[in-house]
Structures are given as C-alpha cells and as structure tokens.
Amino acid sequence: MTRTSSVVTFALLLSAGAAGAASPEFVQNGRAGFVVTGIRYALGDDAAQTGACPRGMSLNVAEIYAATPEGKRRKGEPDDAYSKRVEAGGRAISAASNGRNVCANPEAAPPDPHYRSLESAKVVADGIDLDAVDSNAQQPAAGGMCPHQDFVGRNGQRGVDNQFFRVVGCNRSFQSTGQSNGFGIGMLTGSWGILITLDGVDDIRNDDDVEVGFVSNADPIQLSPTREPLAYATYAMHQDPRYRSSMRGRIKDGVLTTDPVDVRFYTEVNSLFNDRPLKRARLHMTLSETGVIEGFLAGYTPVESVYDMQFGFRNARNAAGEPGPQMLRLHTANGAARVLGYTCQGAYQSLYQHADADPDPQTGRCSSLSTQYHIKAVPAFVVDVKTQSANDKLIQASGNAK
Amino acid sequence: MQSRYVLTGALAVLLTALAGCGNGTGEPDAVGGPAVMRRLTESQYRATVADIFGPEIPVAARFERALREDGLISIGTGRAGMSPFSIEQYDGAALTVAAAVVGEEHRAKLVPCQPKSGASQFDGECAKRFVEHYGMPLFRRPLRDEEVTRFVEAARAGQDRLGDFYAGLQFALAAMMVSPEFLLRIERPQPEEKQREVVQLDAWSKATRLSYFLTNSTPDEELLRAAGAGELESGRGLQRQVDRLVASPPFEAAVRAFFQDMLQFDKFGDLAKDPLVYPAFNSTVAADAQEQTLRTITHLLIDEKGDYRDLFTTRNTFLTRALGVVYRVPVATRNGWEPTVFEPGKHRDGIQSQVAFLAVNSHPGRSSATLRGKALREVFLCQEVPDPPANVDFAVVQDPSNVAMPTARERLIAHRTEPACAGCHAITDPVGLTLENFDGLGTYRSVENGASIDASGDLDGIAFNSADGLAQALHDHPETPRCLVEKMYRFAVGRDTEMEERPYMDYLNREFKASGYRVPELMRTIALSENFSAISTVRDAEVE
Known part of the structure; x- marks a missing residue:
C-alpha cells in the first residue's frame, strides 16, 4: 500500500463511526491489528519430568x-x-x-x-497437526514427507508434527530453565518484531473468510514503564516483500486458523540478524475478548535455515543487512554450543536425521523440519508506511544505511 | 441563572455609560491598579536569555516552583518572595550563561569589543561597551551612569582577582543577571504624572509589559527603540508596535504561555500514575499531552483565527504515537506530530476531553469526577469551588474496587450523604461525572468494574448525557468567554481585577464578542487599551 492509500485507510478507519459499534474495540472497520509480544518454540515438558532422554542429555x-x-x-x-x-x-x-x-x-x-535427540513416542508436545496424518516412525510416510513420529498434543489431539522438539528435546538449554528458548527477548529491545493483521472481519468470533497478514514490524515495540508491551500502539509494516505474507483464514468460535503459506520473519541474537523462513506455515490462534490472540505459528523450516538461525549463524547479517562480522558469527556459534551444551555438528546431523518434509527427489532425504512457535499478540494499529527512526539522519551520515 | 446574566449585562451597560469613554475606542476611562513587581517565570527567563544571547547559550538551573495565586501563576509572580534556594539557582544560571557568552566559542560573536592590550590587561572602554550593550536588553531600560560604573567596576574586580579580562566580563554580566532589575519586572509610572490618581507606566515599563504579554519575552530592539523615542505614548506608535508583535512568530509563545498558565500545566511536574493501572503513561505521554493541547489551541486560535469557544468542541488536534496508545487511534508518523481529526461520536470534542486535562485532574490510580468538575468550573468558567473540609471520610470514593458500588457515580452518591460534602459535590459532580467515560489517564471506557457508566450530567441547567453534550454546554455557556477575558487581562497585568475595572472588563467582553471571540484580537485590544498600562496611585499607596 502506498502512503496515500494508507492515509485513505486512516480516514476510513476514523470515519467508521457506528459501523464498528458492535465490534470489540480492537476491531475497527473490519480490520484488527496485533503486535506479537511473545514468541518461543512450542516444545514439550522437560526431559527430567518425562524421562524422554534415557541416555542423558547432549554434551x-x-x-x-x-x-x-x-x-x-x-x-x-x-x-x-x-x-x-x-x-x-x-x-x-x-x-x-x-x-x-x-x-x-x-x-x-x-x-x-554424544548428541541426544528425543526419541520417545509417548511424550506430549505443543503444536498442531501440519500434514493431516498421525504419523508413525515405523510406517511409510505420506507423500512428500519422510517417516517421523508425531506427538500427542496437550489436549490429547493426535498427529502433532514437531520434529524440532525431537532435535532439541535432550539439550539442556532447551529445557524450561534453559536459555535457548529466550530468543524472543530481542523483540522487546526493539530490534525486530512481528505484526498480524486481520482484514474483512465481519464477526470476530465466527467468520469463514478473513485475510490474514503476517508481517515483520519495522518499528520498535512500545513498552510500559514496567517493560510490558503496550496495546493499541501503532506500528509500520516492513516494506521488504520477503517479510510480508498474506493468508486466507477463518475464525470459528474465536479460533483463527489459516491455510498454509510460506512466511519469513527475522530475529536478532548477539547483534546478528537471521531469517526464519517457514514453509507452508499456518496460524492456529485463539482470540480473547480483550483482543489478546495466542496460539501457534507452525510450518516447515529448511534444515540449513534452522541450523543457521539457531546453531551456526553462518549467514547472519548485521543491522545494515550486510554479512555479520565473521569472528562474531564464529564465536557466537561456538560459544553458544559450549555454553548451551551441544556440538554444532551434532545439532546439524540431528536436524537432517529428523527432517520430515521436502524429500530430495534423488536421495529421498528430507530437507525441511516441522517447526512450531508459540506466539502471543496484543491489539495494535498496523500501518503501511515507510517508517523512519529519529536516528536515521545519523545512520545516513555514518554511511551505514540499510 | 440566565436572569442573573441578563442583570449583570444591564448593570454593565449602565456602568459603562456612567464611566464614559476615554479614548474614542469605547474604552472607559482608565482606572488602573497598583504597580506590580513581577518575577520572570521560568519560560520567560529562558526566552529572554535566548533572545538576548542566542538559543545556543545554555541555561543550567532548576527553577523554584511557581506560586499560583487567584488561579494564575502570572499573578503569583507578583506576590511570591525569593528563597535562598532560588537565589542560588539564579546565581548558578547567571554564571553559566555569562561563562558561555564570554567563552571562546561565542566570544567573537557576543562580546562587542576586544581588550586593546590583550586579555591580561583591563580595558575599561571595552568593559563599558559590554555593560551598556547588554545592560539595556537585560534591564529593559537604559542603565543609569552609576549602574554602568558599578558593573564596569565589577568587571575590573573580576579581572584583578582572576587575571583575565573575559573572566571580569563574566562576573559583570552575572552580576547584572542576578540583579532585581533583571529578575523582576519592576514597573514604574511616568515620573511627571505622579500627582494624578491614575497615571501611565513609563515608556520602558510599558514596553516590558507589552513584550512579555505579547511575546512572553524581553522587549526586542525595535520595541526598546520605540520606547526610547516616545512612540509608545502616541496611539499610532503604540498600535504599530502592538500590531507588529501580534503578527510576529513569538506571539504564539505568548498564547502558549497564557494557556499553560490557565490550564495549570505546572501540575504536570507532580503528575504520577500507577504503571500497573495505566501502563501507557510515561514522561513522553506527559510531555506530549501538554503539547497536544497547546497545538490544538494555537492551531485553532492563531492558524485558523478561530472562535475561542470552539476550543470546547473542536475535534481537530495533533497526535504522536505515544498519545495514540492512550487515545487508541493510529498514528502513522513514528517521530513527530500528526494532524488528526477525532472521529465523530468518539466523545473527543474539545480540549477538556484531551489527556492533558483528564490526566492532571485525576488521581494516580483512578479518575476523579470531583477534581475534573472542580477544574472545569474554576479553569474555564472562573467559578470558585471551596476545598473540602478537613475531617471528611473519603473511604468510599477512594475504593474503586468496591463491588457494591462499581462506578464513581454510585460511590459519590454514597459519599454525598455526608452533609458537609453535599454542597460542593452538587457543583462539581454533575459535570465531572460526564467525564467518567475517561479513565484516570484519559482513555475512553464505557464500563467501570463491569458496570456501564452513566455519563449524564448538567451544567448550570443545561442537561446532557455524554462528554459531547458537556462540550456544547461549555461552548455555549455565557461565562466561558467572560472567564477567558478575565483571565487574559489578569495575565496581562499580573494582578487581580479591581472592582472599579468592571466597566473596562465589560468593554473587553463587548470587544471580544464583536471580534467573534478571536483571542489574538482580544490580546490586541488589551494591549492597546489605556487601562492596560494605567497605574492607580491611590491603590498603589493602599498596597504600600
């Protein structure tokens, strides 16, 4: 959307008047916007509780x-x-x-x-069924997939595809007290963010056709003095089309689900920016009356991308979008492996071992891994304008413009 | 109530007729009031330093809290004394300003001469030039010979102690800046008229009063020239200067200063909100809320040349993203201000529905119908509401989580059963409860503790059921423009009005109405009136 059309959108929003009277406050003129305030991998309970790592944890x-x-x-x-x-x-x-x-x-x-993966078939895991099959590792996989063992969800639902949990379930740092699932904290420092939009909303509880936008946030998140994300702040959509996805969705009894679409967002750790692509991604989220939306973002991440964004930092970029400093990338990867309790090659090998999608036509080896995120978002105004930091002049002057 | 207004109006006409017309403009004969000695406000001090030395000269000081008297700080400036803390701060500020002025970075531009034999030798001629150069704008009048000599000697003494010419100038300048002649606007009558009951201010005092009223800063070079040339004594010369100042960019600063004072924005210095109850509140919101209201005001009154009463119904405003969170309105501009028109029916008509008014007149963790009602009456209608008695039990109203009384209306009804409270609450609550649709920060809400909010109320016989109705009632209230006139005049002269000035106030009210309630026109009328610069020697003597 151009600047002009966004202004028109505002005018329409502002003139909506009684049209929005029956809708909750966070739905205006058939549109609802949200800013993601929390994101983490959807995993299962700790190995110490479930006994899912009988051979111990990775070293x-x-x-x-x-x-x-x-x-x-x-x-x-x-x-x-x-x-x-x-x-x-x-x-x-x-x-x-x-x-x-x-x-x-x-x-x-x-x-x-020495690398340990979570092999148990009985462990409960968070997430949703991505391939509509309750897969069993001992049986041939459905078309386009590789054999894998699905999890049972917390509510007893079958067929939860979450092979990423299998890869990291026996890593110390991915237990509930570990550090690896805290990558979302960078979002609260303003270095990255995610926006979700719903358009064409007639009834926020039940609507069989809504357009869902999943877009990176070009603005830093706004926080309260106690560092809680604020509802009803305004954020600009990222202007790079790679970070903007649109999905068809529906809401039934307050639960939003979407059709699979490739999405991509980025995160930042240790001043290194990594893309997080998710193929055939779906949202499965529950809307509350106050406008908080919470649930799963799930799809398949190419193994090489999972390795880069979580373990290897091989293609990580700096804030200007250039390749990050080589030594920083190297030390981040090695330091993380040392501190968090695994080896890079062990993680890499386990990722390929558990990859469950996108088989190579020649080798049959799968190249993507089912990955599920738990996300939470609060109401926000999402605008489609080129945003500008107050420091942009300084950035331009320093020659570090993106 | 309506009949009272009619009676007041009739009396006004009669008094005006009796008083006669003094200068052909319809203005009654000037009666004046006591001469006042007003301390510069912080904003005036800063603007004055910036105008004389340039905006790059820093003013490093924490100013003493201003005293509000009769509803205005501008009256308090004529009544408050100076504490040792205040003197200390003025001294610190003067030394920093003076150091910057004579410092190497600004010396070539700001010191009008160089010592003939280098900085180690005192140059009396150059020191005299320096003192005279800054003495006039600082004291807002030419320095007397003995004053020049005193400050030149201060420069010499500074040089003797510190061995540097510029250090001497620094101390001379600092001495001027802690002088009462700088810190106080000392008003003096025309010397030859002292034997009369009503006299005019002398040219320099008149220029000062004009300048701080119309620009919130010190007289500029042109105004001082006109004062020195006697041009302010003639109607045409005065009009030329007033029209110039009203048309100048600093005029907006004067309008802002007045409304900051009238709306009691000094309260923001103490404003606190519970971050758990109002997470959107922070120092940015506090600053932006004031600026929003001031922008709304100056846009309507100056840019649009609008009707003052429309301030209570306008939906045109300006927002930042921080404010957008509170108003729950999208603001596309990430840094800076965005013109915004509030949607009809969203109950954001008028400045009384803006965060600056609603948040200040609330408690840290809850709204207050009483504080808001009191402020509406006192600030906008000049009606006085007494303070509560000392022994009131506030337990009921201070418990917003009271399950049995979920809304403020119910809690206040229970509170009002105490006879000592009922009288005042009957004045404040019917208007204040209408603003209960806004929480203690100013975000709109339709329910409190799960119960629907009844926003009905009335203002002096005009009933309404929402903040929009209150907005229209304020707009139409006959005291709304009269209160503005009253406060503007008091702001201009720095004192309360005198009983004998009623005909003059009625004249201002008539002129204000005739202008279509244009505030710049009102300020121009005041500035051009004889009464504006009139001093009553009788009441001056009474004060002494």
Missing part, C-alpha cells in the same frame, strides 16, 4: 573431551590447569580434520555420538 565439546581418557583429570592437576586443558581439548574437537571450524562447516565433521 558440549569440553564435556566430550573430558570423557576421553586423555581428558581425565591427572593426579594433582590444579583446577585452573585442568580447566584450561579441557577447554583446549574441546576446541580441538571443534575443528574438522581439514582444520575448519565445525560450527561454520558442520557437514565436514564426523558424526557426534
């Missing part, structure tokens, strides 16, 4: 080295010296035989026997 490189005979503590070896030796041993494991760092080149590394 990082230092732990793997420490478990080797040469990694054992020598008699009389001081703490500091032993610690340094273990770290050095771990670093050595982090390099492939050709000397290249395995986080940057996971395909070059040998299999990691």
